[in-house]
Amino acid sequence: MNVHFKGVFFLTQTLLPLLADGGRIVNLSSGLTRISAPGFAAYSAAKGAVEVLSVYLAKELGARGIAVNTVAPGAIETDFLGGAVRDTPDLNAQFAGMTALGRVGMADDIGPMIANLLSEGNRWVNAQRIEVSGGQGI
Amino acid sequence: MTKITLITGASRGLGRNTALSIARAGGDVIVTYHSRSGDARRSRFSSIPGPSRASATSLAGCLLHFVTTGSGTRSTISSTMRVMASTR
Numbered sequence: 001m002n003v004h005f006k007g008v009f010f011l012t013q014t015l016l017p018l019l020a021d022g023g024r025i026v027n028l029s030s031g032l033t034r035i036s037a038p039g040f041a042a043y044s045a046a047k048g049a050v051e052v053l054s055v056y057l058a059k060e061l062g063a064r065g066i067a068v069n070t071v072a073p074g075a076i077e078t079d080f081l082g083g084a085v086r087d088t089p090d091l092n093a094q095f096a097g098m099t100a101l102g103r104v105g106m107a108d109d110i111g112p113m114i115a116n117l118l119s120e121g122n123r124w125v126n127a128q129r130i131e132v133s134g135g136q137g138i
Numbered sequence: 139m140t141k142i143t144l145i146t147g148a149s150r151g152l153g154r155n156t157a158l159s160i161a162r163a164g165g166d167v168i169v170t171y172h173s174r175s176g177d178a179r180r181s182r183f184s185s186i187p188g189p190s191r192a193s194a195t196s197l198a199g200c201l202l203h204f205v206t207t208g209s210g211t212r213s214t215i216s217s218t219m220r221v222m223a224s225t226r
Contacts, residue, residue: 011146018216028152078151111155115163118143 004046009053022065024118027054029129031074035137047072051129058127067126071114074133076105100135109134144168 008027019025029051032044051070058068075095077086084091085104095104113132116122143160147153148169157167 007146014216015144018220073152076152080151107152107155110152111157111159114156115159115165118160118165119163 001042001046004043005049008050012057019066025057025066025068026114026117027070029070029072031072031131031133031136033072034131055127067123069117069125070129071117072129072131073110074099074105074136076107076110078107095136098137099133100138103134105134142166142168146170
């Protein structure tokens, strides 16, 4: 809760004077705010709070021309959960099986998307939760 | 206008990949991390070569700043952003 929500809240609050008018904020949530998995109540609740915060930030910062969105990745092969998705074949296959594109995500499936979201062409995207999961749990 | 992207948790995983993606697209980035040592964190971003600058690493022509989140996080990030904006 400290890292996933309070960190986002208080860092954003601190940096608001430095954030340029017309700037952008992208917060990271998780596919687990849409689908439920046992054992992730605290994590998912914190991410849900990030999503609500992002919508409120979009409303409150709109007057400054600042767009705020949330990116919600599905299961990704990173160090998350100690690398469990990457290193546990059964878990990896389970997530791949519930994904339309037939595999779990890689870090490189997310970074370029966020860079693109921050580009000028996406300036009108605001107050949205954008799931980036290859179609997981649909 | 100077555009700088601050990316938290950028020493690995999605944060690192996002920082590299933005840098490759020509953006200046400030990356924060919690516990990586200096050499380790720099090597994580060495896939794009570039000359060094004082207290910053040029990455494909971009500025890359490292900020530890171990202590004094908010004031450190704030001051780093001010320095970056003023040196650009």
